[in-house]
Amino acid sequence: DADVTQTPRNRITKTGKRIMLECSQTKGHDRMYWYRQDPGLGLRLIYYSFDVKDINKGEISDGYSVSRQAQAKFSLSLESAIPNQTALYFCATSDPDRGKDNEQFFGPGTRLTVL
Amino acid sequence: RKEVEQDPGPFNVPEGATVAFNCTYSNSASQSFFWYRQDCRKEPKLLMSVYSSGNEDGRFTAQLNRASQYISLLIRDSKLSDSATYLCVSGTASKLTFGTGTRLQVTL
Numbered sequence: 001d002a003d004v005t006q007t008p009r010n011r012i013t014k015t016g017k018r019i020m021l022e023c024s025q026t027k028g029h030d031r032m033y034w035y036r037q038d039p040g041l042g043l044r045l046i047y048y049s050f051d052v053k054d055i056n057k058g059e060i061s062d063g064y065s066v067s068r069q070a071q072a073k074f075s076l077s078l079e080s081a082i083p084n085q086t087a088l089y090f091c092a093t094s095d096p097d098r099g100k101d102n103e104q105f106f107g108p109g110t111r112l113t114v115l
Numbered sequence: 116r117k118e119v120e121q122d123p124g125p126f127n128v129p130e131g132a133t134v135a136f137n138c139t140y141s142n143s144a145s146q147s148f149f150w151y152r153q154d155c156r157k158e159p160k161l162l163m164s165v166y167s168s169g170n171e172d173g174r175f176t177a178q179l180n181r182a183s184q185y186i187s188l189l190i191r192d193s194k195l196s197d198s199a200t201y202l203c204v205s206g207t208a209s210k211l212t213f214g215t216g217t218r219l220q221v222t223l
Contacts, residue, residue: 042215102147106158
């Protein structure tokens, strides 16, 4: 079984629609992250959370919101999707207290297309 | 200037070759360093951590030079299965910064 899962895996939606991407983990990690990946731009951090109810903006948080209601779940919302939010979205987890280093473990990704 | 810079490649090498990737990072407060591997349309996966003393894992050797803020990855005896994009990563206690990746294609 995968340690970090994301749903949906693929989604096509229209401009203006509200979209929620879900991330769940069974690793017991406290820290969770949302990234987007675009060709030529690499992975960019959207939001991160170090504990339940803890929310921090990353480098590209505009147009996105997140919710961390439980240790195992971190959801990403696009309140009103626009075409330039078309990207591959990854959730990741880490727990520096457990791991040897501050490495992050990624989910399989969600491919989002906004028409 | 990007916080982590890598040559995007692609590096096209024959099977059995030795190939080296380099990257530089700009945040002198970085404390953690990694190489991740990413296959097409898949998630990044940790390849290895990088330490100042250098570390080796089978055919892979990683090196960190803190004074020059430079990280390297050496792959010996390349296999077809090594074909992927390799992401250089530096980080602080709170977050990691990923390079855009170097693409490797190993051919027969």
